[in-house]
Amino acid sequence: MCAIAGIYDLLRHPDIDASLLLAMTDSQTHRGPDQGGTHLEAGIGLGHRRLSIIDLGGGQQPLFNEDHSVVVVYNGEIYNFQALARELQQFGHIFRTHSDTEVIVHAWEQWGERCVEHFRGMFAFALWDRRQQALFLARDRLGVKPLHYALLDDGQLLFASEMKALLLHPGLRRELDPLAVEEYFAYGYIPEPRTIFRQIRKLEPGHTLLLRKGATLAAPRRYWDIPFAVRQPASEEQAADEMLERLREAVRIRLVAEVPLGAFLSGGVDSSAVVAMMARESAEPVNTCSISFGDPQYDETPYANMVAERYRTRHHSQRVEQHEISLVDRLAGLYDEPYADSSALPTYRVCGLARQRVTVALSGDGGDENLAGYRRYRYHVHEERLRSMLPLGVRKPLFGTLGRLYPKADWAPRPLRAKTTFEGLARDSVAAYFHGISLMSDTMRGALFSPELKRQLGGYQAVEVLRRHAANCPSDHPLSRVQYLDLKTYLPGDILTKVDRASMAHGLEVRVPLLDHQLVEWMSSLPPTLKLRGGVGKYLFKRGLEQLLPRELLYRNKMGFSVPLAEWFRGPLRAHLESSLGSPVLADCGMFNLGYVRELVAQHLSGRRDHSAALWSLLMFESFLRQLPAAAPRNLIRQAA
Incomplete structure (x- = not known):
């Protein structure tokens, strides 16, 4: 996995600040600790940080076509790159590497904007075509990989994998978007395309953005959507078998790597299914890891151990303790904007645990959204x-x-x-x-x-x-x-954002077979009664998995990957809660009714109400405000007016 950054001048100003581009690129070194590179020419600068996974010796970026007229910086994996390379060679394209990155430049030459329709994988990339004087930005269909951009007042367009790179530009206005504040305290994250900053946007999943010199910023173009075109299968048995075979194929193509590979194993249905498929495809024991909690109400490790023993994985577990609240400021810095999913704590820890042994990990994310598991x-x-x-x-x-x-x-x-x-x-x-x-x-x-x-x-x-x-x-x-x-919202804005930032903080690549777009299209075509029946979510999936996983795992009550915040706030984290929410930061920003904040705290600590989710969102917002670069919190509300 990698990071990209860039500066593009739409108004034909020739000079790009090389030192600024390098700083933007290097601010994301955690995403790509192995190599870095930049490309500069009149009006355009591209930067890249690389986490080497495929073609370790030949996949350096920025990467060019044969005559250097097309150049790309790219974050992700294209799993069908070998088949695409063979197809493109038949059209006369010449390849110099064995990396999936090179497929992008030749696919652009062959198919233009529609090149993304040929890619099967997760990606966010920026491609510059000198002949057409065009910059092409693209993001994968489900939003596994992030891409942010901002149009400055002087006509420069900035883009990067993470917002921290954009915030280094002195021309970027740091005004907060009040609509984003409303969305954050409703959802616990800020849905695409908005960000907490007025001037920064997220490129939505399944969208591209084409920019040309001298032209105004065009609206992003959607190139894919989930069809939900229902097709009745011949039988439930046939559909269950086909689902497992499609998942197996989605897992198999994600096992290509030249570095150590493993999986997250929470003990839930989805991660257990992925591990089962990996074990069937691998000659060696699968590396698996999980996070445990002292509170049995939140601890799924017995089920994770059950799967690990069944498939003889090399399993490792780590316990999350109450003092993990010290990670609050660290998390706020990772996400670059307010983000209130408390499961970011164990996700950060499980990514760190996985990175001790592997560079690539497969996860079970996406099953609940696609198969009605919630x-x-x-x-x-x-x-x-x-x-x-x-x-x-x-x-x-x-x-x-x-x-x-x-x-x-x-x-x-x-x-x-x-x-x-x-x-x-x-x-x-x-x-x-x-x-x-x-x-x-x-x-x-x-x-x-x-x-x-x-x-x-x-x-x-x-x-x-x-x-x-x-x-x-x-x-x-x-x-x-x-x-x-x-x-469209919770998956990219919360789940995938959480996993991307937590994994990239450790230089770990996470692959998501249940979000293979061909599998997603097929799952969306299933009749709703095969997803939710008699109060059982993932009905067809669980039925098919009965041959691979224990029934007590498949049909137990869903726990979710969460932490016991309510108890922590009333126990050893009480002092931290009261101190943070009573700090001058929230008062100075001018956005909140502090009397109501105190009321929320008092009601929760008394045990009369459970306001743990609301209080966590306020903690994360306070930490975000405290870490804002080059902006005094007391002025933010006036700046946003």
Whole structure:
């Protein structure tokens, strides 16, 4: 895996600051510790840091075509590069290396912007074509690899794998985007294409951006989407067998590497399935690693050990302790913007553990979104049946009143939390799903934000992110629709961001076979009843895996990869919580109602309510503000106005 960076002047200014380009590139050395390189010519500068995985001796970047008129910097892996190289050679293209990077320049020469449609893998790259005076940016279909860009006031366009590189440019305005603040405290992350900074954008998954000298910045172009075109299989048995064979093939093509390779093994269905497939494809024992917790409610290691013993892997485990809160500032620095998924803590640790033994690790990410593994899907489909029985005009006043009157019961199992159900039934489908997944409700965010921040928001609400994607959803089935929403938002914005930054901090490449786009397309074509049936998510997947994994693992209650924050905050981390949320940083930024912050802390510490997710989001935001470069937090709210 690697890092890219670059500066492109759309207004024909010839000089690019070489020292600045080098600094931007080297700020991402953790992503590519093995080699670095830059390319400069009139109006364009490209930088690259390399983590060597394939063609260790010949894959250095920037990499050129035969006459040096096309050059690319690239982060990722293209798994079908050997077949593509053979195809391109038949068109007369000459290859000088055995790396997947060289396929990109020749594919561009052959197919232009449509080259990305031929790539099977994870990637983010920038390609410069001198003859066409064109810069081409591209990101993979599901958003496994990141790409950020910013258009400066003087016509320079910056891009990089991580925002920390862009923040080194003195011409970049560091104004915070108030809409991003609203989205962060709703989702716990900032969905694409927005970032916490007004001037920086994320290139969305499945999109490209073509820029030419003298032209204005064009809108990104979407080149792929999840089809959700349902096809009825001949039988469930045939579909289960085909699913396992497709997963096996997706795993097999991800085992190509010239460095040590292993896998994450959480003890969940998806990572266990990946390890089972790896064991069947490998002559040597698979290297596996997992993270444990002292609290058995959060500890999946017995199930991970069960799989490790069954497939005789070389298994290693590490325990996460309460003092890991010291990682808060480290995590804020890794993500470059507020990010509130507390499972980033164990993810960071498991990546460090894996890197001690391997350079490449396979993960099971993506299974829940593609195969309906989350419990919230079951609840949403059930509520949709109820919503379909009454028009919104009747449901809104009826269930809205019940939702207001019913007490909130954070301690109760989900079926007994009638307040949440009533509130969902009073909304339309998208708003109800948003309400169910929100880190903080509309009411809580309204109480948290200062009058000034609410003025800047101008009535904007984060639910609009889901509404935008719902308008493009190719299916009207309730289950497929929320899967589509998660694949567009939660997967790239939270899950893949978490894994990318945590792994790259250790110079570890993570490959994700369940997000192979051909497999994703096929899974989306399955009837919803083969994904969720009788309250069982991943129904078909689990049925097929019965021959490979123990039933007690397949059909146990889903735990999730999380940490016991609620207990930690009431125990040894109490002092840290009170100190951080009472610091001047939150007060000086002018965004928050500090009385409400104190109320959240007091209610949580008393045990009356569980505000651990909201409090963690505030901790991470405070740490982000404290680490902002070259900007005083007290001025941020005024700058953003």
